[in-house]
Amino acid sequence: RIREQWNNISDKKHYKFIRKSLKDQERYNEELKEFMAANPTYSAPTKTSKSLLTKSEQELRRRFQGMPARPPNSGYMLFSQIMLKEFKDVPSKEKMVLVAKRWKEMTQEERSKYNEDAQNQMSEYIRKFDEYVHTLPDDEKKQLLIEQGHFKLPNEKNYYSTT
Incomplete structure (x- = not known):
């Protein structure tokens, strides 16, 4: 049901959520750096190569950013x-x-x-x-x-x- 709602919203709204998720990813990375600085013995989880955005979301983002x-x-x-x-x-x-x-x-x-x-x-x-x-x-x-x-x-x- 949620997937259906997601698929039915406009590209403009999709882009709004994409921007929010990227901003949240930046916030997470900053907080992780601060935490690791305060806890030097902590080893951070290894980064996965999987992108935060799907290929179609990346294309949508680039289109809204002006990619021809x-x-x-x-x-x-x-x-x-x-x-x-x-x-x-x-x-x-x-x-x-x-x-x-x-x-x-x-x-x-x-x-x-x-x-x-x-x-x-x-x-x-x-x-x-x-x-x-x-x-x-x-x-x-x-x-x-x-x-x-x-x-x-x-x-x-x-x-x-x-x-």
Whole structure:
């Protein structure tokens, strides 16, 4: 019943609770540091690698913080997005068949228009994503870049610095 209520609240309210839980996590960490300073013989529980937020909650938080939405990678994907909105009444199995058929029927000039538009959207996304990333604290920046595939660990090829 509680899960049902949670799933039915708006994204704005979800974000409000996400912010509260992150604030509470910070408070807990501070209190733990103080306690450990006062009790040096106490060994704190080992940190689990499990995140406080689920993946969908992290995405929601980032969206509310201004992370731009990723655009389609190609002209065909852009065309597909547009066409799928038009095919609301078509059965789902037939939608992609119709999209592919229409794409093949287009002239090269029409296709290149979509490809160019997709490239422009991707360039704008990269600029906005870069601006967004530079607003984040270093630990969050590193985590986001790893999740997005923009960052490799030092022992991997194509290592990129987060600074």
